Amino acid sequence: MGTENINILIADDHQMVIDGLKMMLDNQNYNVISEANNGQEAIDLINVNPLKYDLVLTDISMPLLSGTELCKMIKAQFPHIQVLILSMYNNAQAVKEAVLAEADGYILKNSGRSELLQALHRITNGGTYFSQDIVPIIYGQYQKQKVQDEKLNVLSPREKEILSLIVKELTSEEIAEKLFISKKTVDNHRQHLFVKCNCKSTVGLVKYAIANGLE
Amino acid sequence: MGTENINILIADDHQMVIDGLKMMLDNQNYNVISEANNGQEAIDLINVNPLKYDLVLTDISMPLLSGTELCKMIKAQFPHIQVLILSMYNNAQAVKEAVLAEADGYILKNSGRSELLQALHRITNGGTYFSQDIVPIIYGQYQKQKVQDEKLNVLSPREKEILSLIVKELTSEEIAEKLFISKKTVDNHRQHLFVKCNCKSTVGLVKYAIANGLE
DNA sequence: TAAGCTATAGGTATATGTACCTATTAAAAT
DNA sequence: ATTTTAATAGGTACATATACCTATAGCTTA
Incomplete structure (x- = not known):
């Protein structure tokens, strides 16, 4: 050969x-x-x-x-x-x-x-x-790609982590267990995500995550 | 609303x-x-x-x-x-x-x-x-598009319609109002969608819809 | 005709998410 | 030194979704 x-x-x-x-x-x-x-x-x-x-x-x-x-x-x-x-x-x-x-x-x-x-x-x-x-x-x-990345950067590291787990179809309770924190904390993060992602439900979060390359 | x-x-x-x-x-x-x-x-x-x-x-x-x-x-x-x-x-x-x-x-x-x-x-x-x-x-x-569309074709027209509205962040109740059907019917469709899309929550449905070009 | 699927809708019960609060701690920024 | 922010966590109440059922009517297909 x-x-x-x-x-x-x-x-x-x-x-x-x-x-x-x-x-x-x-x-x-x-x-x-x-x-x-x-x-x-x-x-x-x-x-x-x-x-x-x-x-x-x-x-x-x-x-x-x-x-x-x-x-x-x-x-x-x-x-x-x-x-x-x-x-x-x-x-x-x-x-x-x-x-x-x-x-x-x-x-x-x-x-x-x-x-x-x-x-x-x-x-x-x-x-x-x-x-x-x-x-x-x-x-x-290159910049263009960055614009998307920067959008995710308005989310804190913890928020990104939680958003990522939400997209993986984990419930708040499962996320709490996995991260050794309270379900209430997860729900609070979720609330903050709604504000930052400008949406009103988990569906919107998933769309945001996918649109911004977090998967 | x-x-x-x-x-x-x-x-x-x-x-x-x-x-x-x-x-x-x-x-x-x-x-x-x-x-x-x-x-x-x-x-x-x-x-x-x-x-x-x-x-x-x-x-x-x-x-x-x-x-x-x-x-x-x-x-x-x-x-x-x-x-x-x-x-x-x-x-x-x-x-x-x-x-x-x-x-x-x-x-x-x-x-x-x-x-x-x-x-x-x-x-x-x-x-x-x-x-x-x-x-x-x-x-x-047409051919190319079909490959993706065929996946969505396992969903009935009504299911596709409802999935589409779910992805638009409408709740079951809102979808029911919009389509003039009972909320229960919408929820039943949702259940069937879980089976057909092989997922366990609305999050999975959204991912499926986006992956298959239904938006 | 019988079987199967779709679309419809109801019941019941539970799980999960969402909307508001307050509050503490640590770290970062001004 | 003061203010902000992130991350934590609690309470309460309500909304929504999810998991099971059954059931009927219409339409298609074997």
Whole structure:
């Protein structure tokens, strides 16, 4: 077997780009086993035999189905397939979309062969790769996640702990036992949670917790 | 208390459309609590207080961030918020995008007030609404959504309806009033839901509903 | 026809949650 | 040094949910 091979599908609406990529990957342990000229073609190919592919190398702007859309579909349906997005642009929106689409990497088309190989290496080893010049852009996206986290931060540690147990379907009494405190204390925390989460019942707390990533 | 209110955010880059919609929704149990002139503004508003909103009514073509992108972000980050997309066009691509973005509904701007209200009613009761003339278009892309929906299909329509209202933080009594049935009936449905959803309390029902896209 | 499911509704009893209070202690912030 | 806050816990009262029952009417399916 030797070093295991990575089976790749390339999606790009310019055949020249595909050919160039294939040459770059020649003599590496990467097999380009399929090509597609747009996202739809790519997803169709994948649908035929999803397990055949380890990684998809895709352009971002393609007719019918864009690279980010393709990525979203892949991640939703075939999460074992990794996705590296190739883009002409390094604008914030495109990167943001790629990040939201859960791409494993994003590099620019003017990247050299070495950067391509580095990105592939990192990704196939379970990591991610984003071009250095777009890292600041990603940080902008970071904040958004933080906003949610910060919301949970208005809850005290104990409140978060109790909310977490509520979501696990424990009753106040069970929570009290588990934390070695009085049921009354738990109920008081619950009351405070209502105020802080701006809701009026445990149902609202559960929704809040899920919406804010506490699970 | 009466029937509970639905808090709505409207996103459209034409103030006239916003004003028109507000008038259409006047005197209904819908509160338009925020307005935005593009998707970015909308998502910023939502980020400030996600739980404030029950539903977003959005145009599809807007500067900075389109309606479908907005929808995707909402569904990814705040799945409790429902989205009804308003479009000028009924072309396949736009509808497909809306479906992929997991919009709860898609209607055309030339729809009348009654269709708008019908769509809102269906959506806020846990269903979806797509203009009749675009239904055939949707079928092609339907598959993905079905996987999740099939889980919910073990629930009877009435059970789904009641589950939906439970998640909206209504008590059994309030649900009974709203549906003109006895509180006992609601409680019986609740019991059946426990069995079908394999959980032991309302907390579990809420988690099930959110996990399966019923909101 | 019989069986099964859905939706309806009632009874009874208990468990749990929710809405208000007050109050103490320790720690953190002003 | 004073004020706030978190975490603790108690009381009382009421609301709501949960666990069991039975039962009927309508509709679908074997």
